[in-house]
Amino acid sequence: MALPTYAGPLERTWYYAFRTICGLIFFFLIAPLVVIVPLSFNAVPFFTFTQEMLTLDPAGYSLKWYQDFFGNLNWHGAVKNSFIIAVFATLISTTLGTIGALGLSRAEMPMKTTVMAILISPMIVPLIISAAGMYFFYSKIGLAATHIGVIIAHAALGIPFVVITVTATLVGFDQSLIRAAYNLGASPTYTFFKIIVPLILPGVISGGLFAFITSFDEVVVVLFVGSYEQRTIPWQMFSGIREQISPTILAVATLLIAVSIMLLASLELIRRRGERLRGITPS
Amino acid sequence: MAAATTSDGALTTADGIPLKASLARAERRNRNRALLLVTPLFAFILVFFLMPIFDMLTRSVDNTVVGSVLVRSVPVLSQWDDSSGELPSEAVFKAMVLDIQDGRETRTIGKVGTRMNYEKSGMTSLFRKSGRRAKQIKEAPYKEALIKLDKKWGDINTWRLLKRESDAQTLTHYLASIDMRFNDSGEVVRQPEEKQIYINLFIRTLKLSALITVLCLVLGYPISYLLATLPVRTSNLLMILVLLPFWTSLLVRTTAWIALLQKQGVINDFLVGVGLIGDDGRLAMIHNAIGTVVAMVHILLPFMVLPLYSVMKTIPPSYVRAARSMGATPWTAFWRVYVPNTVSGIGAGGILVFIIAIGYYITPALVGGVSGTLISNFIAQHISVTLNWGLAAALGSVLLALVLALYILYDKIVGIDNMKMG
The missing domain is CATH 1.10.3720.10 (MetI-like)
Structure with missing residues (x-):
């Protein structure tokens, strides 16, 4: 969108004004995340920059909120629970979701649109309603306040993401490859693992990553279905913000930002690999 | 598969099955295979997501508390004509006293009070107080005894409310969610000004x-x-x-x-x-x-x-x-x-x-x-x-x-x- 040479002064002014406006909007998007990082090294328990911090005085900075995070049993449990719940929920939703997506993208699948709409519904129904319903129902069947209950709830929330990404990958899938494999004498199982899986793997992994982050970041359902025993990092942050707000939360937030940067990077790598495999030059 | 022709001219597969039947079978097999792949996923969502949502929806009209605690009074109360302008009969009062005594034993009477209190304030205390004192009432006339215990039992509107809320389903919650309610005579009216919050x-x-x-x-x-x-x-x-x-x-x-x-x-x-x-x-x-x-x-x-x-x-x-x-x-x-x-x-x-x-x-x-x-x-x-x-x-x-x-x-x-x- 380079400025054309014939542009008049008014257009020139608008061109730069537009870029400034966009710059401000990008600033709005990213500033809150950037601000949190230095604040988490604050030496005093305030959510703001002290005089010492602004003059870059080392005395104004400290690692004590990180020490608090790593030494605190509440947070230990939260980190452990977060990973256990997210990993198992991801395993369930990725396995069920991938197999289901394979069936859904077959031309012979009856009532495809309806089934798809139902499978995607956990993504559409407001979380508070899902959480309320699960709270009532899981209490009845004895799953409330158990790890299994929270894992199952999170798996249900993650399934739409897996179904969407895997079906999207399967749209470009060349069905004749399967016939070719059968023709060459491969068994269905062998075909599945040697032909289908490698080709849809990027879709499965990115769907799995979505499912993982959904569970890892989810708080409403944990608040209702879980209890203190199932506390996850978001659960702990939520109650922390509500009760005694301490910069430890900012330290956790900084660590979580680092996690999301890693996730973003791995998704990008997967995307490029997928494009390369399909013969598109990575952009 | 190579197509062959039978003597009567219909196309068949190599092993002699008519092509049409063979195609139908292959399609059916493919459809079943697709269904088989989707079934576990669908079942999972059905049981762990849709049923909870459905459970919540039924809960919005569910009203079994009153009927399950006041087991004796609800059936007899349903025969009472609430437009007659007279209090229910002695039999209803007797059933109510026995129900309250039982509810006190099983600690369930408070639930009825809480439930009724959503409709009309003062009900929690009415049922709590009656629960505490009802054991003193041992013989007829139950009507006078209960009214003596709390004047509210002599108020026809208390009974109307109980009769209205004794059905297993209710629309009260939906009415409340749009700032409406039943008034004492059972008509749908708007909530008083200070209680109108949900529409806003x-x-x-x-x-x-x-x-x-x-x-x-x-x-x-x-x-x-x-x-x-x-x-x-x-x-x-x-x-x-x-x-x-x-x-x-x-x-x-x-x-x-x-x-x-x-x-x-x-x-x-x-x-x-x-x-x-x-x-x-x-x-x-x-x-x-x-x-x-x-x-x-x-x-x-x-x-x-x-x-x-x-x-x-x-x-x-x-x-x-x-x-x-x-x-x-x-x-x-x-x-x-x-x-x-x-x-x-x-x-x-x-x-x-x-x-x-x-x-x-x-x-x-x-x-x-x-x-x-x-x-x-x-x-x-x-x-x-x-x-x-x-x-x-x-x-x-x-x-x-x-x-x-x-x-x-x-x-x-x-x-x-x-x-x-x-």
């Missing part, structure tokens, strides 16, 4: 969600345009600025806004520091509607940018150039040629943001204060604080109906199959 709350939720959607569009449109028109290398770099917040925990982003917006926070400190406002004039930007709107616009902006960007990416730049070359001003070319081409993106992003916004819970709960709370916050409160689950379920059902309507609209405009992420 729904309106506020819709208004704030609309405001958030419009702000997301206003902020999202320019940057999507920039991202779609810049060279790929630059736009990919700038895209990180959109995707990083998208991938960051919403609690992290909410925390960040608390740090920025609160009275002793970064923005206020900055404004005081440069002398724009005095130390005593710090702005209240959090724990009110402003806090909710700012934080939610930030959280939902990527949901607007991503669909807009993917639509804008497909618009050839030659369209606008053609318009310009035919004499359109930059504004006309943009407004009459470019914008109409992005309508599907605006629709997709707009509905997506709106759907997410009206059901949002966490951010309003943390930064919303009083004026910035949404309907979800009240649902949560009724579940975990006031324990009025019926009302929570009714409010939830209304919200769910709203969201589903928008979902169908989204499906019409974009198609759920076209939903993309990342």
Whole structure:
């Protein structure tokens, strides 16, 4: 969108004004995340920059909120629970979701649109309603306040993401490859693992990553279905913000930002690999 | 498979089966295989997601508390004509006394009191008091004894209320969720002025969600345009600025806004520091509607940018150039040629943001204060604080109906199959 040479002064002014406006909007998007990082090294328990911090005085900075995070049993449990719940929920939703997506993208699948709409519904129904319903129902069947209950709830929330990404990958899938494999004498199982899986793997992994982050970041359902025993990092942050707000939360937030940067990077790598495999030059 | 021809001329496969039958069988087998693959997934969603939602919906009309505790009184009470203007018969009073005595033993009478109290205040204490003292009543006349115990038993409206709420299903919760109620004579009327909160709350939720959607569009449109028109290398770099917040925990982003917006926070400190406002004039930007709107616009902006960007990416730049070359001003070319081409993106992003916004819970709960709370916050409160689950379920059902309507609209405009992420 380079400025054309014939542009008049008014257009020139608008061109730069537009870029400034966009710059401000990008600033709005990213500033809150950037601000949190230095604040988490604050030496005093305030959510703001002290005089010492602004003059870059080392005395104004400290690692004590990180020490608090790593030494605190509440947070230990939260980190452990977060990973256990997210990993198992991801395993369930990725396995069920991938197999289901394979069936859904077959031309012979009856009532495809309806089934798809139902499978995607956990993504559409407001979380508070899902959480309320699960709270009532899981209490009845004895799953409330158990790890299994929270894992199952999170798996249900993650399934739409897996179904969407895997079906999207399967749209470009060349069905004749399967016939070719059968023709060459491969068994269905062998075909599945040697032909289908490698080709849809990027879709499965990115769907799995979505499912993982959904569970890892989810708080409403944990608040209702879980209890203190199932506390996850978001659960702990939520109650922390509500009760005694301490910069430890900012330290956790900084660590979580680092996690999301890693996730973003791995998704990008997967995307490029997928494009390369399909013969598109990575952009 | 090679096709062969039988003597009567029908096509068959190599092993002599008519081709039509063979095809039908193959199709059936394929269909069953597809169904088999989808079944476990479908069953999982059905049991662990749809049934809970359904359970919540039934809870919104469920009213079995009264009938299950007052086992003797409810059947006899149902024969009483509540328009007669007379109190129920002695038999009803006797049944009620026995029920209250049993309910006291099993500690269930309090539940009836709580349930009735949602309809009329004073009922909790009536049932608690009666529960404590009913054991003194040992013989007839039960009517006089019970009325002596509490005057409310002599009030015909108490009995009317009990009779109305003794059915296994009730519409009371739905009426309450739209600020209506049954009056003493059983007619549907509006709640008294000071109790009308939910309609206003729904309106506020819709208004704030609309405001958030419009702000997301206003902020999202320019940057999507920039991202779609810049060279790929630059736009990919700038895209990180959109995707990083998208991938960051919403609690992290909410925390960040608390740090920025609160009275002793970064923005206020900055404004005081440069002398724009005095130390005593710090702005209240959090724990009110402003806090909710700012934080939610930030959280939902990527949901607007991503669909807009993917639509804008497909618009050839030659369209606008053609318009310009035919004499359109930059504004006309943009407004009459470019914008109409992005309508599907605006629709997709707009509905997506709106759907997410009206059901949002966490951010309003943390930064919303009083004026910035949404309907979800009240649902949560009724579940975990006031324990009025019926009302929570009714409010939830209304919200769910709203969201589903928008979902169908989204499906019409974009198609759920076209939903993309990342």
